[in-house]
Amino acid sequence: MRFLICDDHALVREALGGTVSMGWPGAVVDLAGDFPTAWAKAALGHDLILCDLVMPGAAPLAGIDGLIRAAPGVPVLVVTGTEDDALLLDLLARGVAGFAPKSASGAIIEAAMRLILAGGRYLPPRLADIATSRSQTLQRDDVAQLTARLTDRQMDVLHLIAKGQSNKEIARALDLSPSTVKSHISHVLTCLGAANRTEAAIKARLLDLV
Numbered sequence: 001m002r003f004l005i006c007d008d009h010a011l012v013r014e015a016l017g018g019t020v021s022m023g024w025p026g027a028v029v030d031l032a033g034d035f036p037t038a039w040a041k042a043a044l045g046h047d048l049i050l051c052d053l054v055m056p057g058a059a060p061l062a063g064i065d066g067l068i069r070a071a072p073g074v075p076v077l078v079v080t081g082t083e084d085d086a087l088l089l090d091l092l093a094r095g096v097a098g099f100a101p102k103s104a105s106g107a108i109i110e111a112a113m114r115l116i117l118a119g120g121r122y123l124p125p126r127l128a129d130i131a132t133s134r135s136q137t138l139q140r141d142d143v144a145q146l147t148a149r150l151t152d153r154q155m156d157v158l159h160l161i162a163k164g165q166s167n168k169e170i171a172r173a174l175d176l177s178p179s180t181v182k183s184h185i186s187h188v189l190t191c192l193g194a195a196n197r198t199e200a201a202i203k204a205r206l207l208d209l210v
Contacts, residue, residue, distance in 0.1 A: 001027040006038040006051040006067075007079070012102065016050055016079065019106045023113065035063040042071035048117055053080040053087075060087065061094075068095050073166070073197050075116045079109065095199035098122035119164050121202065147209070149191045155209070157184045162201040162210040 001024045005016045010033075017029050030046070032038035035057035042049065051067060053060040060082075067076060075097035082088070088099055097116045100109050112122035150158065153174070160170045171181045185197070194200035204210045 002030070002044070002046045003027055004030045004032065004038065004041055004044075004046045004049045004051075004071075006032040006035075006049065006055065008033050008052065008055045012052070012079075015106070016109065019109050019113075022106070023110045035066060038063075039066050039070045042067055042074070046071065046074050048113060049074055049076045050079050050113075051076055053078055053082055053091075061090065064091055064096060065094060068196060068198070073164070075198060077112060077116055077122065079104075092123075092202065093199065095194075095196050095202065097198060097202075119162070121205075146191055146207070150188065154184050154188055157181065158188050158200065158204055159210050161185065161188070161197050162204055164201075 003020050003024075005013050005020070007013050007016070013031050013033070017031070020027055020029050030041045030044060032041050034055050037057075038049075038051060038055070049067065049071060051064065053064070055063060057063065058066060064076065064078070076095070078088075078091065078096055078099045079102055080088075080099065081102045092099075098112055098121045100112045100122060104112075115122045147155070153176075156174055157170055160173060165173065167178055167181050167185070170176070170185075171178050174181070176184075188194075189196070189200050192200045192203045194203055201210070
């Protein structure tokens with residue numbers, strides 16, 4: 001396992017690194033203290049990225065967007081002290097896999113990490129209630145229109161995206177060529193209005209499509 005921990009405070013990096021070491025002995029841990037370093041190290045390939053919202057080098061939204069672009073398909077758990085619900089929900093829509101407050105215990109952080117690594121998402125109860133309320137406002141006819149635009153095969157692709165499978169794994173599972181898989185994924189992202197695979201998976205779950 002390989003993790004990337006991004007925070008501009010050394011004590012926080014050390015604390016999160018300790019949580020990783022306790023939960024995943026032998027795991028490789030890369031560290032970053034600012035967004036530019038985080039973007040560069042994200043290219044190394046990780047199973048999970050833990051990142052603060054406020055760090056040198058970029059504004060919160062731009063920083064997280066850059067991280068998601070630098071490591072497509074890698075889940076990002078934001079560990080932050082902010083309580084700006086609008087900002088957090090905006091980040092959730094952009095593809096973040098979850099949030100954990102800096103005040104959370106190591107056990108809670110580890111549980112959030114394990115949930116995300118298993119393909120789920122973690123939200124503090126307060127934020128989860130807001131996200132659920134928003135999802136319940138979606139009209140059923142909107143969902144029907146969306147599913148009507150996706151073929152059965154594209155729905156199969158969406159289910160596998162939600163499971164975290166790569167293009168190569170999807171091609172093998174569905175006996176499709178890589179170019180066909182890429183085309184299907186592009187159409188799925190367009191239909192869902194998603195910027196990337198992680199965001200597509202989150203939106204699909206909110207809409208009960210997977």
